[in-house]
Amino acid sequence: MTSNTASVTAALHVPEGAVRDHHPGELVVDVHPDAILDLTDRVSQQLGGRLLSLFATDDRARTGAFGVHQVWSLPQRQTFLRLSASIDPAAPSFPSIAQKHPAANWFEREVMDFFGVRPDGHPNPTRVALHDDWPGGARALRKDFPDDSQVPREPGDRHPFRPVTGEGVFQVPVGPVHAGIIEPGHFRFGVAGEPVLYLQVRLFYVHKGIEKRFERLPWRHGLFLAESISGDTAVGHALAYAHAIERLANVEVPPRAQALRVVLLELERIYNHTADIGALATDVAFTVSASRAQALREGLLRANDRVFGTRLLRGTVALGGVKRDLQPEDREALRSALRAFEKEFDSLIALLVDSGTFTDRVDGTGILTNQAARDLGIVGVAARASGIDADMRRDHPHDAYEDLLFKVPVEDGGDVRARLMVRAREVEQSLVILHQVLDRLPDTPCAAPVPDHLPPGASALGWVEAWRGPCTHWVATDERGEVARVKVTDPSFLNWPGLVHAVPGNIVPDFPVINKSFNLSYSGNDR
Amino acid sequence: MIGLILKSIRTGALTEANPFGRHAAFGFPVMDFSRCTACGECVRACPTGAIHATQPSPGRGIVSLSYAACIQCRACVAACPEQAISVSPEIEVCAHSREQLSRSASFDVDPVTGMGTFRQIEPGAGPGLADAAATLKARIHGRLGRSLQVRQVDAGSCNGCELEIAATTNPVYDLERFGIHFVASPRHADALLVTGPVTRNMEIALRRTYEATPEPRVVVAVGACGCSGGIFGEGTYAAIGGVDRVLPVDVYIPGCPPRPQAILNGLLVAMGVREARAGGESAAPPPG
Numbered sequence: 010m011t012s013n014t015a016s017v018t019a020a021l022h023v024p025e026g027a028v029r030d031h032h033p034g035e036l037v038v039d040v041h042p043d044a045i046l047d048l049t050d051r052v053s054q055q056l057g058g059r060l061l062s063l064f065a066t067d068d069r070a071r072t073g074a075f076g077v078h079q080v081w082s083l084p085q086r087q088t089f090l091r092l093s094a095s096i097d098p099a100a101p102s103f104p105s106i107a108q109k110h111p112a113a114n115w116f117e118r119e120v121m122d123f124f125g126v127r128p129d130g131h132p133n134p135t136r137v138a139l140h141d142d143w144p145g146g147a148r149a150l151r152k153d154f155p156d157d158s159q160v161p162r163e164p165g166d167r168h169p170f171r172p173v174t175g176e177g178v179f180q181v182p183v184g185p186v187h188a189g190i191i192e193p194g195h196f197r198f199g200v201a202g203e204p205v206l207y208l209q210v211r212l213f214y215v216h217k218g219i220e221k222r223f224e225r226l227p228w229r230h231g232l233f234l235a236e237s238i239s240g241d242t243a244v245g246h247a248l249a250y251a252h253a254i255e256r257l258a259n260v261e262v263p264p265r266a267q268a269l270r271v272v273l274l275e276l277e278r279i280y281n282h283t284a285d286i287g288a289l290a291t292d293v294a295f296t297v298s299a300s301r302a303q304a305l306r307e308g309l310l311r312a313n314d315r316v317f318g319t320r321l322l323r324g325t326v327a328l329g330g331v332k333r334d335l336q337p338e339d340r341e342a343l344r345s346a347l348r349a350f351e352k353e354f355d356s357l358i359a360l361l362v363d364s365g366t367f368t369d370r371v372d373g374t375g376i377l378t379n380q381a382a383r384d385l386g387i388v389g390v391a392a393r394a395s396g397i398d399a400d401m402r403r404d405h406p407h408d409a410y411e412d413l414l415f416k417v418p419v420e421d422g423g424d425v426r427a428r429l430m431v432r433a434r435e436v437e438q439s440l441v442i443l444h445q446v447l448d449r450l451p452d453t454p455c456a457a458p459v460p461d462h463l464p465p466g467a468s469a470l471g472w473v474e475a476w477r478g479p480c481t482h483w484v485a486t487d488e489r490g491e492v493a494r495v496k497v498t499d500p501s502f503l504n505w506p507g508l509v510h511a512v513p514g515n516i517v518p519d520f521p522v523i524n525k526s527f528n529l530s531y532s533g534n535d536r
Numbered sequence: 537m538i539g540l541i542l543k544s545i546r547t548g549a550l551t552e553a554n555p556f557g558r559h560a561a562f563g564f565p566v567m568d569f570s571r572c573t574a575c576g577e578c579v580r581a582c583p584t585g586a587i588h589a590t591q592p593s594p595g596r597g598i599v600s601l602s603y604a605a606c607i608q609c610r611a612c613v614a615a616c617p618e619q620a621i622s623v624s625p626e627i628e629v630c631a632h633s634r635e636q637l638s639r640s641a642s643f644d645v646d647p648v649t650g651m652g653t654f655r656q657i658e659p660g661a662g663p664g665l666a667d668a669a670a671t672l673k674a675r676i677h678g679r680l681g682r683s684l685q686v687r688q689v690d691a692g693s694c695n696g697c698e699l700e701i702a703a704t705t706n707p708v709y710d711l712e713r714f715g716i717h718f719v720a721s722p723r724h725a726d727a728l729l730v731t732g733p734v735t736r737n738m739e740i741a742l743r744r745t746y747e748a749t750p751e752p753r754v755v756v757a758v759g760a761c762g763c764s765g766g767i768f769g770e771g772t773y774a775a776i777g778g779v780d781r782v783l784p785v786d787v788y789i790p791g792c793p794p795r796p797q798a799i800l801n802g803l804l805v806a807m808g809v810r811e812a813r814a815g816g817e818s819a820a821p822p823p824g
Binding site for chain 2: 140149154156157158159160185186188189190191192193213214215216217218219221222225226230233234237238239240241243284297300301303304306307310314318319320321323324356360363530531532
């Protein structure tokens with residue numbers, strides 16, 4: 010038993026042996042549904058746990074029950090803890106933790122939508138993922154629901170939005186088709202003149218059935234599906250999936266591949282952060298800076314293309330390593346592209362923060378307080394901009410991060426400016442990381458062989474701190490070693506409630522810039 | 537302010553005079569059917585069913601490769617034991633139908649070994665590129681002139697196509713100089729640029745957007761998903777599939793995602809300014 014296992018066992022007051030070492034850095038406790046509430050309180054209070062995912066599995070064919078699982082990050086112990094409960098299909102419900110842990114809110118409702126397993130005591134047990142024309146009773150992620158089912162639409166398409174009353178108070182509906190080149194979602198603002206009273210968000214317009222699709226595709230092809238969970242996080246999700254498969258199959262990724270994965274992940278971070286900074290400039294009509302940022306981003310994508318043969322870094326991650334090694338001349342090309350970028354990027358940030366017309370729009374706009382961010386379980390850039398010092402690259406090191414020196418930038422403001430500054434400082438740190446890695450690439454193969462078959466009846470968690478925040482993939486296999494379930498958690502799913510919280514009190518014209526400062530993925534959320 | 541002006545002067549023009557003709561390390565796979573033995577390795581390697589094989593009758597096999605579904609993952613290239621699949625650097629690929637993006641060949645299949653011997657390239661179904669272009673031109677003739685107002689609709693995309701569509705507006709590609717402009721409302725649009733494996737939850741919004749667009753509306757499908765459903769498939773509980781399952785499509789721009797210049801090229805094809813090239817021509821076997 011490791012020291013982690015012992016201390017977690019003690020903190021949870023569970024009998025010895027109840028906490029199992031599942032994989033390195035991953036503990037599992039099987040719990041009785043009645044004990045969920047007490048245990049989650051202890052995980053959160055005694056162990057400083059942060060909820061990363063909550064999902065169900067349909068194990069009726071194997072065990073005769075559904076499973077409901079929570080995945081917690083225990084950053085002080087560099088460990089993940091999964092609490093798993095068996096749920097009787099005759100009375101498919103489980104105790105909700107959403108009242109005390111609002112991060113569980115959407116997760117639990119999604120379990121209800123896709124499995125028909127109800128969260129008892131949930132403060133708002135309504136649909137989150139299913140649209141109003143989806144018939145009750147059709148449970149898409151149950152095993153007896155074929156993935157090609159053609160489900161008829163229920164008549165009527167009026168969603169019961171929260172009503173507004175009072176003189177001069179009205180609603181502004183926006184979307185799902187937006188005015189810009191962005192993803193679809195519906196926003197409904199309750200406004201009194203310019204100020205927003207509240208914001209309701211209706212998502213899942215781009216729900217593609219990705220988790221079901223994983224169960225249909227051969228597990229090797231799942232990597233391509235992972236790359237398409239969120240187009241701007243191709244490396245992040247591909248790596249999270251690859252990590253899960255490698256842990257399942259006990260594949261040791263060679264050091265050079267681990268280093269190159271860091272390169273890919275940081276290149277993805279830089280191009281996205283640069284684009285986001287430019288988008289903030291666009292949304293306050295600061296066109297000179299917006300154009301500079303767009304040109305810088307284009308330069309990065311072209312460097313990606315030259316070195317890896319792909320602009321958005323798709324097709325670079327392999328199960329067991331990376332698909333393509335970095336040749337010495339590629340390394341030099343990358344270095345010089347990064348040096349050119351670095352100089353220009355510094356001047357872009359100076360241009361923004363030295364401009365009063367820009368800072369006027371971003372200072373104090375869209376504040377997400379530290380308390381709200383903690384309560385909602387916000388992650389990634391948005392969390393670090395609200396004073397939460399969390400980054401899986403340091404707290405749960407993956408790939409080569411354990412051996413690298415870097416800082417985790419944290420800001421306290423919680424406003425648009427803070428989210429901008431976290432991005433800007435993270436780009437600086439990414440450059441520090443990239444130069445370290447490129448200076449000393451280990452001399453090993455860039456991929457390890459992956460066995461032909463995955464072990465049957467096994468499961469593992471894969472995680473990555475991608476540019477937006479943590480991406481996790483939990484993969485379980487069936488008795489034939491094929492994929493039985495993949496639970497994908499994009500940081501956007503945890504962070505959308507943060508946006509909803511940050512907008513009220515601001516004026517409608519500031520919504521675009523607040524929204525952009527979070528820049529959450531719709532596709533990653535909806536899957 | 538002075539700093540801003542100096543910065544702009546020092547930066548100068550970043551726009552590429554001719555954004556076309558740039559080749560990529562990897563465009564689409566090209567199959568040399570004359571070397572193919574219809575062994576099926578590439579079919580098993582392909583994650584989207586872009587390559588598939590059928591046996592219409594005993595002793596006869598058909599192998600086909602469709603760019604509409606290809607996500608350019610290169611798995612087929614590595615899988616082929618005959619090295620019959622190579623990579624084409626060409627990326628400005630588009631067409632007026634799914635069939636035009638497909639190449640098929642027939643094989644005589646040995647009943648004992650199951651191996652195929654190349655017989656001939658099968659003719660594609662439906663009208664060719666030139667005929668389809670003429671039909672489109674006749675429909676939009678005199679109406680759209682030399683500009684195209686475009687409403688982009690994400691009908692289920694992963695956002696990859698949106699990133700590259702947005703890149704066409706950056707200072708390097710600057711699509712507005714070609715008379716193309718993205719507009720905020722379908723009522724202002726001549727064309728819809730649609731991405732994604734149209735989801736069940738976007739189908740109604742997509743249809744309504746189309747209905748709000750004035751005639752003669754042109755529909756351009758972008759990406760492997762928009763052209764065929766891509767990696768997400770067609771006819772699942774959540775994804776209907778390619779845009780043509782919901783709307784009539786005039787131009788297909790394949791790729792995962794297509795690069796900015798391929799999107800720009802497709803839009804110019806939709807305007808009747810450029811001619812479509814469906815790629816893969818070298819797939820035809822050398823004569824003799």
